[in-house]
Amino acid sequence: MTDSPRQRPMRADARRNYERIVAAAQEVFAADGAGASLEEIARRAEVGSATLHRHFPTRRSLLEVVFHDRVEALCARAREHAGRSAPGDALIAWLRDLNIYAAASRGLASSLLRDGRDTDLLQENGDCRAMITATAGDLLHRAQQAGSLRAGVQPEDLLALVNAISLATEHHRDDAQANRLLDLVIDGIRLPH
Structure with a gap:
């Protein structure tokens, strides 16, 4: 190589x-x-x-760099939120960042997954899937420990929900629907005060 x-x-x-x-x-x-x-x-x-x-x-080598750089930036944003906000607020702020990223990517990750040739891209180049899942898990665990979010919610659940929002709204030029859907998700995982 x-x-x-x-x-x-x-x-x-x-x-x-x-x-x-x-x-x-x-x-x-x-x-x-x-x-x-x-x-x-x-x-x-x-x-x-x-x-x-x-x-x-190859196209794939360029996709790997673009995807990896974006995942690293998202993980860095999570650390910033965790350093300056309460645990529940940090997770919610990061979910909003992830939702914006998913909308801005216009289905990049999902198109890779649907394409079939590059389905393993999430596994390679620093293990992007593991990085983003670990980041979500850390924020989620802190929020659950602080009593801000429901027990039983898994990091993969949050990532699947944000990806579903991205898929459902990727052909809309208006991000308002994606934001409304994320608000519904957030309301569903928060514990009542």
Whole structure:
């Protein structure tokens, strides 16, 4: 296996190209899903197709980086919420972040899962599924220990509900419905005061 661009040092111009490609890919995949045009990504990044393929020899290698970076950012947001909010409020704020991410991704994860070729992407590259499930579990456990949320709710339940909201609303340009549905979920997991 060859070294990935993340493992070996890059020249400054190569690093800039890499970062522009990833930023463009995030936008294009969010708008068009996992099957988005690599040529469009190269065009938006203002690089040639050969430069894109030098950094990312396959569509999957680019998807892995985009997906992994987004999961890491979500996990970092969870730590921020946990550091400044009460446990129940931290989980709810993070669920809102996750809902926004799911809407902004326009079904990226679900399109990977439906596609069939990349269903194991969630398992690879730092084990994104484990990272996000552990993050949800930590926030959920703290909220349950604080008496803010129902016992018996599992992290996978929360992730499945947010994914279901994303699937149900992915063709709507208005995020209001996704937010309303998340509010219903939140009301369902909170303990009455």
